[in-house]
Amino acid sequence: MKRYPYADCFPSKNHCNSQESFPLLQVLPLILGLSTSAVSILLWQALVQQEQAQIQHALSVEAGNLELEIMEKIKPQVQALVRMADRWGRHGKPSQAEWEFNAALNVRDFRSYQAIAWVDPTHRVRWLVPLQGNEAALNYIPIFREQQFDGFIVATYRTQELINSILSEKDAHGYVVAIFDEKDQIYTHDDVGEGNRGKWHQESTVELYGLNWRVQVYPTALLSNRMRSPLPTITLIGGLAVSWLLALAAHLTYRARLIAQNVSAINTVLEQEVGERQRIEVALQEEQNFLQVLLHTIEAGIVACDAAGTLTLFNRAAREWHGLPEQPLPPEQWAQHYRTHLRS
Structure with a gap:
């Protein structure tokens, strides 16, 4: 009986041609795996992009709210300087004592002021109500009296104190704020790393009477992890x-x-x-x-034995001649059993 390998072609035309008849079936698992994997990756990318858009939207809203808060906090201080400039323009140049008194009131009422000064049309500082320290933020209000330029009222701020008063609750929201005056960073939190700033941030601009701040908002690492699904x-x-x-x-x-x-x-x-x-x-x-039939119909007696000499066949003629049927006897017992010596 022939034996055929389990996975080989058997001697059947249909089987030998089966793999050739369905070449697509051989690569179908690979095609299915790659195509469904591609769909999974596309879906993953869509979800990631949607998540990024949601985070950017939340940061944009926060940056817009922050811009409004800064404007609302700074505008009253700037309006105080505008009123000083308006009084100058309407009633003429005040005395130095009167001007310094009004400037001192503003410095007292708005603790974020660093100093208030009058700068004449030649850009020389004439009057100054100072507090010691360095200035980082600057407001300047032009003075016009009878359509004639009469210098500036300039105010400098304690930047850190000013912004801290505005952003006192931002840490509780999980957002970090960095403020730049042109290219110089004038405010940020001390515990902020650069990791999230590059990936997630939104920027808005505050422009008001000489102030030109860029306000960047980005989430803390904890908030970023919470925002990511x-x-x-x-x-x-x-x-x-x-x-x-x-x-x-x-x-x-x-x-x-x-x-x-x-x-x-x-x-x-x-x-x-x-x-x-x-x-x-x-x-x-x-x-x-x-x-x-042939052995039993022939008239001659026929006896057969196997390779060991044991009797295995007596045909009809042999049985009739000896009067006995065949017995499986070895050669040394033939003569005694069948009495062949009496008939010799």
Whole structure:
């Protein structure tokens, strides 16, 4: 009986051509895995972009609110200087004592002022109500009397104190604020790193009577982690897992189909061989029956033994001649049992 390798082609035209007939089925699992993985990655990217847009929107809203708060806090202080300039323009130049008294009142009422000065049209500082310290932020209000330029009222601020008074509640919201005067950073929190600033930030501008601040808002690391959803990562991992599980299922289905074809081919071969063996057995049985009839009808006595000399066959003539049937006896017992010495 022939033996055929399990995964090889069996002697069946249908089986040998099965793999050639379905080339697409062989690469279908790979195509399925790659295509569904691509869909999962696209979905993940869409979710990440949506999340980024939501974070940027939240930062934009916070930056806009911060700009309004800064304007609302600074505007009353600037308006006090505008009133001083308006009085100068309407009533003429005040005395130095009167002007310094009004400036001192403003410095007292608005503690964020660093100093208030009058700068004449030649840009020389004439009158000054100072407080010691360096100036970082600057407001200047032009003075016009009868359409004639009469100098500036200039105010400098304690920048850190001014901004702290405006942003006192921002830390509770999880946002960090950095303020720049042109390229110089004039305010930030001490515990802020640069990690989130580059990736997540929104910027707004505050312009008011010489102030030109750029206000950047970005989330703290804790808030950034809270704002980021695990959904995109879960979607990506789950999508890739499902993709390759589908690919594996398709591969197993294809292998099961091949195995079914192999089993069918094996069964066909076995059926053919069983049928052939049955035909051979029938032919052998017929031949054996013919020989038996021939042996038993011939008039000569015929005796046969096997390779060990044991008697295995007495035909009819031999049994009639000896008067005994055949017995499976060894050669040394033939004479005694069949009394062949009496007939010699």
